[in-house]
Amino acid sequence: MEFKKIISDSSIALIIKGLSAAFGFLFSVIIARFYFAEGAGLYYLSFSFLLILTIICKYGFTTYILKEFSSNFKYEHKERVNNIVTIVILISVIASILTFSFSKPISIFFYSNYELEIFISLTALAIVPYTLTFIFSSLNQSRGNLKIAMCTQNLVCYALSCITVFFFGAYSSNYLPVVAFSFSAYISLALSYFYYQKSQKHRVLLVKLGKNISSEDNKKYFLSEVLIAFNNWAPLIFVSAILDSKATGIYAICSRISWLLSFLLVSVNAVVAPVLARHFKNRSLDQAKKIYLNFTLLLALLSLPAFILCILWPEKILAIFGDNFVTGSNALRILILAQFVNVLTGPIGMVLLMGNKANIVNICTALSLLIGCLLIILLTNKYSLVGASIGAAAGMSLANLGMAYLAFFRINVFRSK
Structure with missing residues (x-):
């Protein structure tokens, strides 16, 4: 019965995440068509800074909320939520000021490009709203409002950004995608906060939920999220430091296409995380294992057609973005293979986090990040994008x-121990 409920929720999550992926793909196509590889490289480099800084500013609270509040499904400590929001606002405001202040030296380090300085300065405007959007989306998700959480996390941002750039991109500067995304982040924050306040009227408040927000667990979640973010986005930053903006743009588009394969995994993570948190808390480990194995098999079967398509015909897929992106076909094959390996392992990271094994996640991610960065430094100069x-x-x-x-x-x- 529970598995059917999860399947039903996953279907909803898959539809919403599919729409987000579709708008994200279209957004990438529009950027590539209007601003070519150089413009795409500048945008995605600044976007990688935004995502990494957002992870840092969340300070591990999204995972903390899903684990602690979901496992106490009917209760939520209002004072603790207020403390979380206050801490996140403080950290994100400081990050925004520092990003804006150091935009020039950052741009000089990469390309000595004045345009990149403007991109990074505009990106600083989105750090606070984008970070808070994830916090309130996690709170909504912990309350069972999965549809609202997933819509406000990415769908609204990509949809509004896509529409804005599509209608005005041909008549504006290269900065429009960043401005559009920053504006969309504020809209997403307003929606997620509105639904959080709306559902709060029906919530029972508990005086205490045990651990405080400065617990060791929260620090582990923070480290896990930061390491995962760097593992995902550090390659683009290293490529930007070694190659030019055109090569960076081609790599960024290949990376974005390969990430489409993992949107199924992200959708399942959104549904499974609260369920796993409750099962691990109640020590119903057999049920947790069954959920993990069933969803891993399902993910592999659903992802297989897209994997085969990208392996056999990468040139045709990249041609959608423009002829100058076709040179990245072998890079796309390699990246899509890595994403398929991730799909085959299923939501294993979420299993370990919900099972109080954050140290395992941190060790594995840190080692792989180190190996990946060393290989990028050693191989990029000789073999370029490949x-x-x-x-x-x-x-x-x-x-x-x-x-x-x-x-x-x-x-x-x-x-069981």
Whole structure:
């Protein structure tokens, strides 16, 4: 019965995430068509800074909210929520000021490009709203409002950005995508906060929920999220530092296409995380294992057609973005292979986080990040985009493979102690 409920919720999540992926794909196509590889490189480099800084500013609270509040489904400590929001606002405001202040030296380090300085300065405007959107979306998700949470996290941002750039991109400067995304982040924040306040009227408040928000667990979640963010986006930053903006744009588009394969995994994570948190809290580990294995098999089957398509015909897919992107076909093959490996391991990272094994996630991610970055530095100068893709692929896939091996063959996270 529970599995059917999860399947039903996953279908909803898949539809919403599918729409987000579709708008995100269209947004990438529009950027590539209007601003070419150089413009795409500048945009996605600044966007990578936004995502990494957003993860840092969340300070691990999104995972903390899903684990602690979802496992106490009917209760929520209002004072603790207020403390979380206050801390996140403080950190994100400081990050925004620092990003804006150091936009010039950052741009000089990469391209000595005045346009990049403007891109990064505009990106600073989105840090606060984008971070808070994830916080309130996690609160909505912990309350069972999955549709609202997923819509406000990415769908609204990509849809509004896509519409804005589509209608005005041909008549404006290269900065429009960043301005459009920043504006959309404020709209997403307003919607997520509105629904949070709306649902709060029907919430029972508990005086205490145990641990405070400065617990060791929260610091582990923070480290996990930061390492995962760097593992996902550091390759683009390294490519930007080694190659020119055109090569960066081609790599960024290949990376975005490969990430479409993992949107199924992200959708499942959104549904499964609260359920796993409750099962691990109640020590119903057999049920948690069953959920993990069933969804991993389902993800592999659903992702297989897209994987085959990208392996066999990458040139035709990249041609959608423009002829100058076709040179990245081999890079796309390598990146899509790494993403498929991640799909085959399923939501293993979420299993370990919800099972109080954040240290395993941190160790595996840190080692794979180190290996990936070293390979990118060693191979990019010699093999250009292919070398960068090999390094990035190693970083992406080794983390999940290591976590899966340790979870099943070393610590056996599903075994009762």
